[in-house]
Amino acid sequence: MSKMSKLKILIFLIFFLFSTSFSFRTYNLELSTYSRDHFTRLTNLIGVEINSVDVPVHEFDNLSEFTQVTGAPFFICAFTTKEGVFIQSRYLLGSKFEDSLIHELIHYTIKSEYPVPGWFEEGLVCLVTGELENSSGISPMNNVEEFDILEAQNNWELTSYALGCVKKVKELLDEN
Secondary structure (H helix, E strand, O other), X not given: OOHHHHHHHHHHHHHHXXXXXXXXXXXXEEHHHHXXXXXXXXXXXXXXXXXXXXXXXXXXXXXXXXXXXXXXXXXXXXXXXOOEEEEOOHHHHOOHHHHHHHHHHHHHHHHHHOOOOHHXXXXXXXXXXXXXXXXXXXXXXXXXXXXXXXXXXXXXXHHHHHHHHHHHHHHHHHHO
């Protein structure tokens, strides 16, 4: 095999290795230091002093890496598991990045301190962020306790679910 052929193969292998590796950054944040205002709102809403926790954040460089590695559909900006927050790139999300990150930091904080049903957690997070206060045109989902969020087909369905969660949590908080 000639030197030129070996060089071409080497270049191809290097390109292949770099093009198939995933690049994401992992760093830690705490809700109380990243957004003291949201941390205070959460504490005031539940009426209990909670601990701020270190949250591992996994930020993916591009959409295809995010969907391939996490298995999440493209219309999900971010989500939270016990392993941390998984979020699309700040460059891709633009102005939605900070709001999405805060939303997920609140989820992780609640999960680590007070494990509650998913629908209650979602409603509480959306109340703290106020992100759905001006929503119109989408009806709140009924029976949110029975909805499997992993079966969501689009953002409209997720928004309907979140609105239903907020409605139900407000009703529960107003009873107390």
